[in-house]
Amino acid sequence: MALAHRSPRLERSGNPIRTPDAPATKSGRIAGPLWRVFLTLLLGTLGGAAPLVAQGARDTPPGTCPNGRVTDLFFDTHSIFDVERLQEGGSFLWALQLANKLHIRTRSSFLRRELLFRQGDCLDLFLLEESARILRGYGFLARADVYAVPQSDGNHHVVVDTQDDWTTKVDLGVSLDGGIQFEGFDVTEENFLGRGMELAFQYQRRRERRDIGFSYKTTRLFQTRWDAAFTVGGTRRGDFYDAEVSYPFFAETGRHAALFSFQRRDDLFPYSLERGETYTNLVVPFTFERIAAMAATRWGRPGRLALLGAGVSRETASLPDLYSASELIAGGAFGSGVVADSARIERVLPQAFDGWRTRVDLLLGWRGVRYETRRGLDALRGIQDVQLGTDVALTLGFTPGTWGSGGADADQDVYGLLTLFGGLSRPELVLQAATRTEGRRVRTGPHAGDWRDVFAELDAYAYWLPPAIPNHTLVGRVSLAGGWNVGIPFQLTLGGRDAIRGYDTDAFPGGRRMIVTVEDRAYYRWPAPEVFDFGTTLFVDVGRVWPGDVPFGMDSGMQAAIGGGIRFGLPAGTARAVRLDLAFPVSGAGTFRDVVFRVSMREFAGIRNGLADDQMTRSRWGSLGSSELVR
Incomplete structure (x- = not known):
């Protein structure tokens, strides 16, 4: 998936909101080893260990980003119905507009925390795709997409584009x-x-x-x-x-x-x-x-x-x-x-x-x-x-x-x-x-x-x-x-x-x-x-x-x-x-x-x-x- 293929999507994403950068019991002799494994894994979980790296990331020298960095994040959150695409004066347009007004959109702060990358990270297409899949897994999102827009300096803006379902x-x-x-x-x-x-x-x-x-x-x-x-x-x-x-x-x-x-x-x-x-x-x-x-x-x-x-x-x-x-x-x-x-x-x-x-x-x-x-x-x-x-x-x-x-x-x-x-x-x-x-x-x-x-x-x-x-x-x-x-x-x-x-x-x-x-x-x-x-x-x-x-x-x-x-x-x-x-x-x-x-x-x-x-x-x-x- 070439990055240039996704850049036109930014033109159709409405008016994205630019957000500021986010800071970055006795077990006995048989059961004993299993208990030690369990406690070791639990402490690792509580310690917030780093995520697995994507394919190829281990081959990247420290401090370099072959695909550039994520310099900006934009969140384009759509309500339930895209009334701008509907013809003006439609029979039920007023009802759809009312539904949108009553609905509370998904907050960009929630979407940001679900991403597998942060502003300033090296661009990794796998992490973008996985982030989009995580968002699509929520039943209250009718659709979700995460894509990169290349910039002239070799870095990228990333757009998180979502549409809510009726919740x-x-x-x-x-x-x-x-x-x-x-x-x-x-x-x-x-x-x-x-x-x-x-x-x-x-x-x-x-x-x-x-x-x-x-x-x-x-x-x-x-x-x-x-x-x-x-x-x-x-x-x-x-x-x-x-x-x-x-x-x-x-x-x-x-x-x-x-x-x-x-x-x-x-x-x-x-x-x-x-x-x-x-x-x-x-x-x-x-x-x-x-x-x-x-x-x-x-x-x-x-x-x-x-x-x-x-x-x-x-x-x-x-x-x-x-x-x-x-x-x-x-x-x-x-x-x-x-x-x-x-x-x-x-x-x-x-x-x-x-x-x-x-x-x-x-x-x-x-x-x-x-x-x-x-x-x-x-x-x-x-x-x-x-x-x-x-x-x-x-x-x-x-x-x-x-x-x-x-x-x-x-x-x-x-x-x-x-x-x-x-x-x-x-x-x-x-x-x-x-x-x-x-x-x-x-x-x-x-x-x-x-x-x-x-x-x-x-x-x-x-x-x-x-x-x-x-x-x-x-x-x-x-x-x-x-x-x-x-x-x-x-x-x-x-x-x-x-x-x-x-x-x-x-x-x-x-x-x-x-x-x-x-x-x-x-x-x-x-x-x-x-x-x-x-x-x-x-x-x-x-x-x-x-x-x-x-x-x-x-x-x-x-x-x-x-x-x-x-x-x-x-x-x-x-x-x-x-x-x-x-x-x-x-x-x-x-x-x-x-x-x-x-x-x-x-x-x-x-x-x-x-x-x-x-x-x-x-x-x-x-x-x-x-x-x-x-x-």
């Missing part, structure tokens, strides 16, 4: 799965006072969930690079607390990372029952609590990074009052269940873990990734940063001695977690695949020598942008997931918004699942492309679930659904997409009358929001992996 969101949860249902509402300010802080109030009443809570998030705790997130509230059964303070690997240049987290939740786990029964669900109470700390370091160059870390965690789980508090639900009426019979409850006893476990972990990894900006993938025409290359991470853990576990189901184990990622692109093609496999080998107790709580999943996506069909993207997805010998509440289903979309969430419970999706996404420069993006979609979902060894599991046989809908993004050019879909089953007893209508605020079948499966995630009570340290 105050009031979402009314309305579902038409099996009839019109009110599922609560959220009030969220994603960019409070333009400082990048998120404040939210949530009332969620979807299925077994009835959560009322408040949350606060910031990526600049006390004006540092530490992130913080706090959530507190109540559920149908009790309370939930979630607190996390982390110093993540910042982009591809961060050297050290650390995380401290505490989570507690009193809730219900909804088992789906076989189709044709009077009741649709069995909900059982559970309590889960985890406290964890991790620290890691990495070395090498961006695109060739090795990782070493350590962590310690303690998980406590139980299913209290299992016989007296478990309920049978009919027709999705989770607020008015009846006491469950003992025969059904006994079917979930193999997953009724009661105890606590302390684990010490060693983290290893290799990260060889780069990022490429693409349009027309999960966004309609907004820019999306696509991760390419390979990423391998391994976590090895163990319970340290008899004091490392307790409770009715106490045992000692060795734990392993392996994650693999691969991505590649061609001008007309993007491929991504990720796998995650974890399990624990029990060393003591009645299950000694057995592999328990084994989870495995694979997700692969292909995006094809055919030149012969402009503004169309063909998306293919293959998703495999399963659990083996699971001793905690776990079950998969074949239906839902992120599975086969022609069935409701409770359809076809089982322990192993396969889903294949083919989707055509089209974008149209109509009806108001300067204001919002608009497109359509057609899709086919095919899948199957197998019973495995989970309660109420079944073999669904091959099932399929077809559907279509519309997609739109506001403002124009945003990376977000809202979907309105209609889908219906075309296999088994399904008919055109069994249509399912859904409104989704994000792409569930896509790579933008990650490849993790929600039903797998809710049952993962093991150690955290190094992916928790990356932002």
Whole structure:
């Protein structure tokens, strides 16, 4: 990317504002070395170690800048709608102008602190690109670009050009799965006072969930690079607390990372029952609590990074009052269940873990990734940063001695977690695949020598942008997931918004699942492309679930659904997409009358929001992996 190619952009950046320069426990003999590694990494993090240098920077003699220096920084922050590009006297121009006036723009001081370089530094194009990617990662920015403008003296001005998204969101949860249902509402300010802080109030009443809570998030705790997130509230059964303070690997240049987290939740786990029964669900109470700390370091160059870390965690789980508090639900009426019979409850006893476990972990990894900006993938025409290359991470853990576990189901184990990622692109093609496999080998107790709580999943996506069909993207997805010998509440289903979309969430419970999706996404420069993006979609979902060894599991046989809908993004050019879909089953007893209508605020079948499966995630009570340290 030649610098001269970007210089005309300064003429179109409005009236940039020039800003002044910114100043520049007993561990035992086995666990002892891991504790020393952990403390060393933590002290390095707190010490604010220097970032990794970009490729080629080590070959630069001290005091020289082959590409010149960054002599000035300009911040061009646009509001939500670019009304200057709209025709005067448009029908809704006054409404867009009012929205801009009510909106508080992102502050240049916040943007400045997110940059990986400072005024006076040597110009490094890699750091400019990484800084732009960091900014695009914030949901309250519809677009962000960071580019250099060459000057006659060989130095450069750098322009940070951003456009805000609408940040105050009031979402009314309305579902038409099996009839019109009110599922609560959220009030969220994603960019409070333009400082990048998120404040939210949530009332969620979807299925077994009835959560009322408040949350606060910031990526600049006390004006540092530490992130913080706090959530507190109540559920149908009790309370939930979630607190996390982390110093993540910042982009591809961060050297050290650390995380401290505490989570507690009193809730219900909804088992789906076989189709044709009077009741649709069995909900059982559970309590889960985890406290964890991790620290890691990495070395090498961006695109060739090795990782070493350590962590310690303690998980406590139980299913209290299992016989007296478990309920049978009919027709999705989770607020008015009846006491469950003992025969059904006994079917979930193999997953009724009661105890606590302390684990010490060693983290290893290799990260060889780069990022490429693409349009027309999960966004309609907004820019999306696509991760390419390979990423391998391994976590090895163990319970340290008899004091490392307790409770009715106490045992000692060795734990392993392996994650693999691969991505590649061609001008007309993007491929991504990720796998995650974890399990624990029990060393003591009645299950000694057995592999328990084994989870495995694979997700692969292909995006094809055919030149012969402009503004169309063909998306293919293959998703495999399963659990083996699971001793905690776990079950998969074949239906839902992120599975086969022609069935409701409770359809076809089982322990192993396969889903294949083919989707055509089209974008149209109509009806108001300067204001919002608009497109359509057609899709086919095919899948199957197998019973495995989970309660109420079944073999669904091959099932399929077809559907279509519309997609739109506001403002124009945003990376977000809202979907309105209609889908219906075309296999088994399904008919055109069994249509399912859904409104989704994000792409569930896509790579933008990650490849993790929600039903797998809710049952993962093991150690955290190094992916928790990356932002």
